[in-house]
Structures are given as C-alpha cells and as structure tokens.
Amino acid sequence: MQALLSAIAQMDNTTDAHRVFHGRGGLYPGCEHWTLDWYAPVWVLTSFKPVSEDELALCHQALAQRWASLAPGVPLNWVFQCRAQGEAQTRLMAGSVPEPHVVTEQGAQYLVHVLRGQNHGLxxxxxxxxxxxxxxxxxxxxxxxxxxxxxxxxxxxxxxxxxxxxxxxxxxxxxxxxxxxxxxxxxxxxxxxxxxxxxxxxxxxxxxxxxxxxxxxxxxxxxxxxxxxxxxxxxxxxxxxxxxxxxxxxxxxxxxxxxxxxxxxxxxxxxxxxxxxxxxxxxxxxxxxxxxxxxxxxxxxx
The missing domain is CATH 3.40.50.150 (Vaccinia Virus protein VP39)
Known part of the structure; x- marks a missing residue:
C-alpha cells in the first residue's frame, strides 16, 4: 500500500471535491482495491476488498500527519468504506461529517452523504x-x-x-x-x-x-x-x-x-x-x- 501512503503524503488541501488516489486504474500494483476522495472537509477512503485494522491504522497515521501539516489545529475528518462483497461497511474513523454536507466543484455546490450507501451524491x-x-x-x-x-x-x-x-x-x-x-x-x-x-x-x-x-x-x-x-x-x-x-x-x-x-x-x-x-x-x-x-x-x- 506504499503508493497510497505516498499519495497521502503529497496531497493538498483544495476547495473542490476530487479523487486523490485511484488504485482502481491498475497503475499501482498491489493497490488496485484502494481509492481516496476529498469531499471537503472529509477524506473518504474506500477499499474494494477486506483490509486489516493494521492497514487502516497506517492510513490514519498518514492522514493525520499530512493533515497536521496542511491545516494545523483543524480536526481531521475521515471515513472508511469497505465495498467487499459480503463485508460492506462504512465507518467514521476520525472527526465528524457536517450535516448537511455541501461540497463544491467548478463553481457549483452539491449535497453529498458519505456515510450512507455506496454512492455519495456526486x-x-x-x-x-x-x-x-x-x-x-x-x-x-x-x-x-x-x-x-x-x-x-x-x-x-x-x-x-x-x-x-x-x-x-x-x-x-x-x-x-x-x-x-x-x-x-x-x-x-x-x-x-x-x-x-x-x-x-x-x-x-x-x-x-x-x-x-x-x-x-x-x-x-x-x-x-x-x-x-x-x-x-x-x-x-x-x-x-x-x-x-x-x-x-x-x-x-x-x-x-x-x-x-x-x-x-x-x-x-x-x-x-x-x-x-x-x-x-x-x-x-x-x-x-x-x-x-x-x-x-x-x-x-x-
């Protein structure tokens, strides 16, 4: 999962919603099941196969370290979603998710719901x-x-x-x-x-x-x-x-x-x-x- 951790270490704090890491594209061997999205102010990490608590702990450590650099003193908000067949789950891992949760893209605003279901609204x-x-x-x-x-x-x-x-x-x-x-x-x-x-x-x-x-x-x-x-x-x-x-x-x-x-x-x-x-x-x-x-x-x- 080194490619994912490297992407986290280099990510930016931007306004618009966007994908940060796309393992599904097959360009990062061993990370094909991972994606990471930014729905400000929440990071959404998704795995398409079961992962261990140790792996999630590594992701948390990487996210916390990078976020402390990007936004000192601001709480880290992140959600984990597993989409493995038979093991689907969504968990709030740190911080909170605003309600309503509104994100921006190219001058437009959209309601999203990252804690409910597999499709987030955008x-x-x-x-x-x-x-x-x-x-x-x-x-x-x-x-x-x-x-x-x-x-x-x-x-x-x-x-x-x-x-x-x-x-x-x-x-x-x-x-x-x-x-x-x-x-x-x-x-x-x-x-x-x-x-x-x-x-x-x-x-x-x-x-x-x-x-x-x-x-x-x-x-x-x-x-x-x-x-x-x-x-x-x-x-x-x-x-x-x-x-x-x-x-x-x-x-x-x-x-x-x-x-x-x-x-x-x-x-x-x-x-x-x-x-x-x-x-x-x-x-x-x-x-x-x-x-x-x-x-x-x-x-x-x-």
Whole structure:
C-alpha cells in the first residue's frame, strides 16, 4: 500500500471535491482495491476488498500527519468504506461529517452523504462531462436521463440552458437534485420526473426536441437498466428527440464494455449520429486500460 501512503503524503488541501488516489486504474500494483476522495472537509477512503485494522491504522497515521501539516489545529475528518462483497461497511474513523454536507466543484455546490450507501451524491469521475455540458448548454433545451441528483442539470442551468428535463426512477435522488438547484440559486427552469424511462417516452417527446441529451445510466441495475440489452433502446430514440445538429453524451461505466460497444449500437440504431470525440476523464482517474474506465462519447446529429 506504499503508493497510497505516498499519495497521502503529497496531497493538498483544495476547495473542490476530487479523487486523490485511484488504485482502481491498475497503475499501482498491489493497490488496485484502494481509492481516496476529498469531499471537503472529509477524506473518504474506500477499499474494494477486506483490509486489516493494521492497514487502516497506517492510513490514519498518514492522514493525520499530512493533515497536521496542511491545516494545523483543524480536526481531521475521515471515513472508511469497505465495498467487499459480503463485508460492506462504512465507518467514521476520525472527526465528524457536517450535516448537511455541501461540497463544491467548478463553481457549483452539491449535497453529498458519505456515510450512507455506496454512492455519495456526486460522481467525481464525471467532472469533465459536467464542464462540457456547462459550455454547450446556452439557450438549449436539455434532456438529462438517469439524472440521479441532477448535477448535470445544475451545470446546464449555470451555463444558460433554456430548460432542463431530469428523469430518474429514484424520487429520493431527484429530491436531492431539487435541493441542489435551490442550493445554487438557479432559475426555475428544471423539471423533475420520477418515472421509468421506458414507460415515459410520450411525455419526454412532448417536451422536446432537445439541443443536448445526456444519457448516464447504471451499467447493470436489475429491474431498471442492463446496458447490454437496454442501451440500444435509448439510442434508437435519439434521432426523433434531437434537434438538427443536436448533441448527445453517451456515458458508460462498465469495465467489460468498451467504446466499440457504443459505436456499434449507434451504427445500428441511429446511423445519422456523427461521432465527435471521447471526453477525457479527469487526470486522477488515469487507467492502465482506458477501455475499462468511464467512457463519455460525444455525438452530434447530422
């Protein structure tokens, strides 16, 4: 775990939420199960396999030493989460977590909840996707599918979107999304639909067409969405939903599915879409095999 300890020794005290160490990318042999994130003012250390109390003690020592240098006299706050199958747990290891817990990213504020569940309310690897949308949203009608806590909607409205339609099956996630909009004092130009996307096409069509569509689904969620069989159903709808020259971001975070999977689906179901670029992931999320990391593909209707 030396690479993790070295990263801790070199980390900075910055304002925005971000990933500090990404062992999951395979660039640090022996540390593939570790990640460390900064959700100010809390460090969140995650392991994807069981670890010993001795290892956690070493991490605590490293965090305490670095934090004493970065913020003398300020209490250290850190949380440990284990995501090993059958041994999932979340523990407050030192200090406290604010309630409500609000973090910042690129001029936006978001509510997060690092002590509840595996998803904290803001996916840090999607930072560049949010930055892209903020730059492309001016005057656009934006459709945000699988909206979760509506971070894409927040940046779209910050970028001057005419309207954003957020759709997600989770009413709880959308409720947090509405709080995020209030937190950022955004105009009332967003709609929040807590529906099954596959049963809502009539309503979605009625509020279109859209200048920008973001599709960021779970890769595998039984009873909701399975990428290998359901993604093509979404892509098939895009030509009718998009305005002429409209943009779409197709997102996929499944290590077993590569960019060729999405390209093939678009070629089959929406050949009128032109591939523009793959957005780079944030630098801390570097991966030894980019095809196993988050894929965010930008297409445009011709």
């Amino acid at each position: 996916f840090l690897d999607m930072a560049n996707g949010r930055a892209w949308l903020k730059q492309h949203a001016l005057h656009e009608n934006v459709l945000n599918l699988f909206a979760y806590t509506c971070a894409f909607s927040v940046v779209a409205l910050q970028g001057g979107a005419a309207q954003v339609v957020n759709l997600d099956m989770s009413q709880g996630a959308l409720a947090v999304g509405q709080q995020n909009h209030r937190l950022n004092e955004l105009p009332a130009k967003a709609r929040f639909l807590g529906h099954d996307i596959f049963k809502t096409w009539g309503k979605i069509n009625k509020m279109g067409p859209y200048g920008v569509i973001v599709i960021d689904p779970p890769s595998y969620q039984k009873g909701s969405f399975i990428a290998t069989k359901d993604y093509i159903k979404l892509i098939r709808r895009l030509p009718d939903l998009l305005e002429p020259q409209g943009h779409v971001l197709l997102c996929l975070n499944a290590p077993e599915l590569d960019t060729a999977f999405l390209h093939a689906q678009v070629a089959e179901a929406a050949p009128g879409l032109r591939f523009v670029e793959r957005l780079a992931n944030p630098a801390p999320f570097a991966d030894i095999d980019p095809e196993k990391s988050l894929k965010v593909l930008h297409y445009q209707k011709t």
